[in-house]
Amino acid sequence: MKRIAAIACALLFAGFATIVSAQVPSYGPNITLEQAKTAIAAGQAEARKNGWPVAIAVFDTAGMLVAYEKMDDTQTASVEVAQDKGRSAAIYRRSTKVMEDALAAGGAGVRFLNLRGASTVEGGLPIMLAGKVIGGIGVSGVTSPQDGIVAKAGVDAIK
C-alpha cells in the first residue's frame, strides 16, 4: 500500500515537474486598448469570412478584461465562455488547447479540471509581442477548433 502511494506520488510530481519546466515565456508590458481592438478586428474578419458568429475577449497580463465584442447571433453561453478562455490563456500563459490535451490524456492531466481559472477548451491563446506575453484572447461561438482559428487570427495581428 505504501509502495503504491509512493509510486502514485512520484508520478504526480513527475507530471507537475513537466508542467513547471515547460518553456513558458515571461510577461511583457500589458496589451494596450489599440492592440486589443486590432486583435478583435482581425479575429472578426476571420470569423465573418467563415460565417462564424463568435464572441471575442481580450485580457491583460493580470487577467482583467481590456476589450470585448460579441457578433450578432452568437449563442449566449459564449459571452462567458470566451472570457473564461481568454483569462485562462492570460493568467496561465498557455493556450487552452494545452489544457484540453492534458486533460484528454487522462491520468495526472485530469487535475486541470481543478486548476483555478483554467479553461480546458480550445479557443484561448496568449498574446505575444517580442517573445513576451502581453495578454490573452478567448473566442467562443462555433466548434472549439474553429474558435481556435479565430483566436489565432487575432494573435497574429499583433506584431
Added chain:
Amino acid sequence: MKTRPALTLDDCKKISAAAEAEAKKNSWEVAIVILDDGGHVLHALRSDGATPANITIATEKARTAALTRRPSKMWEERVAGGRVSMLKMPGILPVEGGLPIMAEGTCVGGIGVSGVQSHEDAQIGQAGIDALGPG
C-alpha cells in the same frame, strides 16, 4: 408572436465609439461596457489609463441599468434618501454611471461607464446613447 428590437454589434460600436470620443475629448480614462437586456456583455473596452477595477464597476453599473431598466443613479438616490435596504437588492450597484438603452419604447440593454466622477461617467454613457438616435 411578439417581437422586440435588439442591439446589433454595429449599434454597440456606434454607441461605444461616441462614448469613447466624449471621454477622450475630456481626457478621461474610463471603461465602457454595453450589455443586452439579459445582462450579457455585447461590447466592452477599457482605456489604457483606466484601472482594472473600472471594467468590473462599469459592467455592474450597466447590469443595474439593463436589468432594472432604470439609471443606476435612481438607485443611488434611493439609498442616499435613506432607503438603505436597497443595498441588499440583488445585482444592483447603486452608483451613477449606468443607463438603460431604449429603443421603440422598450429597454434593449444598458451602458455602464467607470473611471471618472460618477456624473462624468453618466455624461459619457449619455453621449453613447445619443449616438444611437431617439429611442
